[in-house]
Amino acid sequence: MSRVLLRIALASLGRRRSRSLLVVIMIVMSLWGLLAMEGLYDGMTEQVIDNAIRSDSGDISIFADGYRSDPGLHRLIANPAEIAAVLDADRRIKSHVQRLRQDGLIATAHYARNGAILGVDLAAEERHGQLAAYLHKGVYDFGEKRRGALVGSRLAAKMKVKVGDKIVLSAQNRDNEVTALALRITGILKTNNMALDDSAVFIDLAKAREMLMVAEGVSRISILLHDRRQVDAVRQVLQAELPEREVRGWDQLYPALMQGREMMAVFNLITSLLVFCVAALGIFGVVLVSVLERLREFGIMLAIGTTFAEIRAMVFVESFVLGLSGYLGGALLGGLTLLYFSRYGLDLSMFSAGLDAFGMDAVTYALIRPGYFLTALAAVSGATLISVLLPLRVLRKARPIEAINRI
Amino acid sequence: MDSSFLETRQLCKIFAPHQAAAVQALADIDLAIHRGEFAVLSGPSGSGKTTLLNIIGGLDGASSGTVILDGITVTELAEKELSRLRRDHIGFVFQAYNLIPVLTARENIEYVMRLQGRSHEECRRRGEEVAAKLDIGALLDKLPNQLSGGQQQRVAVARAVAGKPKLILADEPTANLDSKSAANLMDMMQQLNEDEGITIVFSSHDPQVISKAKHSIVLRDGKVAANEHLA
Amino acid sequence: MTHLKRLTAAIFCLLWTASTAVATPSVDDIVKRVEANLSGETAFMRLTMVVRTKRGKRTMKMESWAKGRDRSFIRITYPGKDSGITFLKIDNAMWQYVPRIEKTIKIPASMMLQSWMGSDFTNDDLVRESSISEDYHAALAGENETEYLLDLHPREEAPVVWGRIRMHVSKEYLLPARVSYYDEEGRLVRVLDYLEVKPFGERHYPTRWRMLPQSLDREGHLTEVIIEHAVFDAEIDEAYFTKRALKRFSQ
Numbered sequence: 001m002s003r004v005l006l007r008i009a010l011a012s013l014g015r016r017r018s019r020s021l022l023v024v025i026m027i028v029m030s031l032w033g034l035l036a037m038e039g040l041y042d043g044m045t046e047q048v049i050d051n052a053i054r055s056d057s058g059d060i061s062i063f064a065d066g067y068r069s070d071p072g073l074h075r076l077i078a079n080p081a082e083i084a085a086v087l088d089a090d091r092r093i094k095s096h097v098q099r100l101r102q103d104g105l106i107a108t109a110h111y112a113r114n115g116a117i118l119g120v121d122l123a124a125e126e127r128h129g130q131l132a133a134y135l136h137k138g139v140y141d142f143g144e145k146r147r148g149a150l151v152g153s154r155l156a157a158k159m160k161v162k163v164g165d166k167i168v169l170s171a172q173n174r175d176n177e178v179t180a181l182a183l184r185i186t187g188i189l190k191t192n193n194m195a196l197d198d199s200a201v202f203i204d205l206a207k208a209r210e211m212l213m214v215a216e217g218v219s220r221i222s223i224l225l226h227d228r229r230q231v232d233a234v235r236q237v238l239q240a241e242l243p244e245r246e247v248r249g250w251d252q253l254y255p256a257l258m259q260g261r262e263m264m265a266v267f268n269l270i271t272s273l274l275v276f277c278v279a280a281l282g283i284f285g286v287v288l289v290s291v292l293e294r295l296r297e298f299g300i301m302l303a304i305g306t307t308f309a310e311i312r313a314m315v316f317v318e319s320f321v322l323g324l325s326g327y328l329g330g331a332l333l334g335g336l337t338l339l340y341f342s343r344y345g346l347d348l349s350m351f352s353a354g355l356d357a358f359g360m361d362a363v364t365y366a367l368i369r370p371g372y373f374l375t376a377l378a379a380v381s382g383a384t385l386i387s388v389l390l391p392l393r394v395l396r397k398a399r400p401i402e403a404i405n406r407i
Numbered sequence: 408m409d410s411s412f413l414e415t416r417q418l419c420k421i422f423a424p425h426q427a428a429a430v431q432a433l434a435d436i437d438l439a440i441h442r443g444e445f446a447v448l449s450g451p452s453g454s455g456k457t458t459l460l461n462i463i464g465g466l467d468g469a470s471s472g473t474v475i476l477d478g479i480t481v482t483e484l485a486e487k488e489l490s491r492l493r494r495d496h497i498g499f500v501f502q503a504y505n506l507i508p509v510l511t512a513r514e515n516i517e518y519v520m521r522l523q524g525r526s527h528e529e530c531r532r533r534g535e536e537v538a539a540k541l542d543i544g545a546l547l548d549k550l551p552n553q554l555s556g557g558q559q560q561r562v563a564v565a566r567a568v569a570g571k572p573k574l575i576l577a578d579e580p581t582a583n584l585d586s587k588s589a590a591n592l593m594d595m596m597q598q599l600n601e602d603e604g605i606t607i608v609f610s611s612h613d614p615q616v617i618s619k620a621k622h623s624i625v626l627r628d629g630k631v632a633a634n635e636h637l638a
Numbered sequence: 639m640t641h642l643k644r645l646t647a648a649i650f651c652l653l654w655t656a657s658t659a660v661a662t663p664s665v666d667d668i669v670k671r672v673e674a675n676l677s678g679e680t681a682f683m684r685l686t687m688v689v690r691t692k693r694g695k696r697t698m699k700m701e702s703w704a705k706g707r708d709r710s711f712i713r714i715t716y717p718g719k720d721s722g723i724t725f726l727k728i729d730n731a732m733w734q735y736v737p738r739i740e741k742t743i744k745i746p747a748s749m750m751l752q753s754w755m756g757s758d759f760t761n762d763d764l765v766r767e768s769s770i771s772e773d774y775h776a777a778l779a780g781e782n783e784t785e786y787l788l789d790l791h792p793r794e795e796a797p798v799v800w801g802r803i804r805m806h807v808s809k810e811y812l813l814p815a816r817v818s819y820y821d822e823e824g825r826l827v828r829v830l831d832y833l834e835v836k837p838f839g840e841r842h843y844p845t846r847w848r849m850l851p852q853s854l855d856r857e858g859h860l861t862e863v864i865i866e867h868a869v870f871d872a873e874i875d876e877a878y879f880t881k882r883a884l885k886r887f888s889q
């Protein structure tokens with residue numbers, strides 16, 4: 001019996017092909033748009049976070065106690081090697097790097113600007129966060145004599161310097177004396193982490209130690225985990241093991257980014273709701289008209305012994321088929337689009353001026369999360385269910401003989 | 408006479424009972440129809456023929472009075488039971504638009520049987536059997552919109568009969584047919600009545616059709632005006 | 639001229655040329671002596687600084703005490719609102735005291751290269767002005783009757799922003815007359831003229847310094863320092879070169 005009812009349901013959809021198709025297309029398109037947007041927006045958000053984490057803070061940062069409120073060479077981590085050993089022992093930690101940092105002045109013959117002098121080990125940074133990937137111009141190297149510097153792209157722009165230019169860094173050393181160092185710009189980095197791009201000058205760690213007279217000790221240790229989701233757990237463990245240090249997760253260091261991510265989640269939810277409404281209204285329209293058109297037919301079926309429950313099931317099937325086709329089509333197109341953009345990225349470089357202001361890369365790679373498809377399924381399923389409620393009520397109210405007697 | 412197969416007692420139906428435009432469609436209808444009869448309800452339009460058939464078939468409720476079909480008090484049944492009654496024991500043929508448009512003739516005929524849960528083979532076999540009796544064996548795979556009016560009605564009758572109901576109610580089954588098809592249909596219904604022993608009650612205002620019946624009931628203004636058994 | 643007069647003149651000439659020949663110093667000598675002439679063991683000066691920008695003109699008066707090239711103390715005396723502000727420079731470090739808020743600030747590196755009191759001189763000019771001989775390699779680019787022209791190129795790894803400095807040195811006084819600062823691309827960035835050399839005891843000293851920036855965005859700017867009074871090589875109390883001096887000698 002159910003096979004017959006199924007046949008009737010499907011055949012009815014087929015009879016009103018153009019209308020059914022229209023609704024299905026509506027659902028497909030809105031679902032496609034939803035999935036693509038979710039993936040791209042999430043991708044953008046995560047990229048901004050990832051840039052900040054890879055280029056600077058890591059998933060977790062370790063500072064000397066009180067460093068964040070009172071940074072300077074008097075608050076350095078004195079025994080980085082010991083801490084490195086602790087970090088190496090934790091299997092959840094993928095890599096870590098150390099940096100020595102001091103505020104200073106960067107000057108050329110024409111301009112002088114405040115900036116952050118960062119003493120780094122380029123090879124370690126590359127293994128850790130692939131810092132070389134951010135190289136915009138020049139080379140990822142400090143030169144033979146280690147007198148090179150890698151400058152943040154926005155800082156370079158403001159100072160109107162290019163690769164090969166000489167810059168003089170002045171800063172206070174450990175003894176609070178002003179020292180200066182002349183370097184040549186070997187490369188320009190564009191991390192899209194605005195704090196870095198605006199003010200960072202990366203120099204050789206050994207040279208930084210020499211200039212600042214800091215033989216040992218580092219300002220910050222940045223840590224990357226294998227699984228970013230374990231940040232909280234690892235952070236707590238480390239803080240317990242290193243009570244005299246400050247151990248902070250990226251979310252604590254960049255609360256704005258965290259908020260950005262949460263906002264995106266809300267935004268995606270709203271978009272899902274929109275899709276829900278589109279699907280619900282579409283299906284509602286088609287099913288309502290279809291039911292009203294067939295009152296007579298239903299009347300006959302009821303007269304000859306079909307129960308109302310069986311008719312209701314049939315209407316559900318029709319609605320369900322519309323919703324499912326829409327979902328499958330939309331999920332397929334959406335999934336393919338996301339696959340494409342996750343691999344090749346969406347090139348928005350024509351908007352790069354605006355994107356730069358927000359620290360976003362010109363090429364965005366989409367994320368694909370199973371959650372997208374599940375939320376979409378929930379939206380379409382919900383729409384399917386709700387949209388048949390009213391037509392069914394109409395059907396209930398219409399009594400068979402009245403239906404039959406409508407000519 | 409044995410107790411009747413189909414009885415109505417003091418059956419009344421008032422439409423829109425609480426309103427000023429209340430209409431008494433049926434008033435104190437007392438009828439008795441025996442098993443295997445071929446009965447006709449006749450009378451002018453508006454005399455209550457359709458209303459009476461609907462109430463007998465459980466498609467509509469009575470305002471007062473009872474209907475008893477083969478011992479079952481139809482008027483006291485709940486909706487679900489009525490549904491089952493119609494499925495298992497009553498076959499309907501309407502004036503027009505009997506068939507489910509998306510199903511083939513065969514599928515239409517088998518419809519009630521499938522509702523009843525009969526096996527695939529049985530549905531098939533009985534469907535073809537009934538189709539043969541109504542001379543529509545060649546049309547089984549056609550859709551209703553590919554059939555003539557007469558053919559459609561024959562399919563409707565086949566469907567009504569296929570489920571082996573006790574009673575068939577036919578409301579003006581020939582009203583939309585030409586005289587030849589009408590006569591044809593009535594002959595076949597008569598044949599079925601004799602072969603299968605199904606009680607058939609139909610309504611009509613076509614005298615030629617009426618003449619085929621064995622039991623004639625005339626309604627006028629909602630009341631029984633005549634009730635005759637013909638030889 | 640009589641023969642004897644001619645001979646005397648010739649001998650005198652010879653001696654003079656000889657003496658100047660002997661006295662023609664090496665370039666490094668020139669530089670060292672210029673630096674020495676610009677500072678001296680000790681120096682006390684009363685000076686006026688005029689800063690002209692597109693927005694108008696500012697005048698400041700101050701007194702400065704300096705011992706060698708490493709230590710100096712400056713007190714602002716005019717205008718009233720800045721009066722009493724003192725600066726202390728020892729080696730490469732600089733402090734400032736502001737009486738209005740009664741606070742002594744250490745001037746951090748980040749402020750060093752920013753302009754000193756709004757002028758076209760930077761803090762660094764005042765702090766490290768005397769490192770020419772250390773940071774630059776000097777070459778004689780030319781000379782005429784009155785001046786040497788020195789070409790100064792930064793030594794390898796010297797922490798100076800200039801690509802090149804050209805210095806016109808007066809032969810008579812071995813003081814700079816004009817210093818031109820070029821960036822690495824050879825563009826002229828600023829010109830410092832030392833004018834109106836006057837005698838002070840045994841020394842001579844330019845009493846008007848004029849700094850003219852050359853870049854387009856600083857067009858119309860000018861900073862001038864006029865030395866009204868100077869005493870060289872006199873005793874200066876060591877007390878001036880302590881941090882306590884900042885507040886103590888503020889008024």
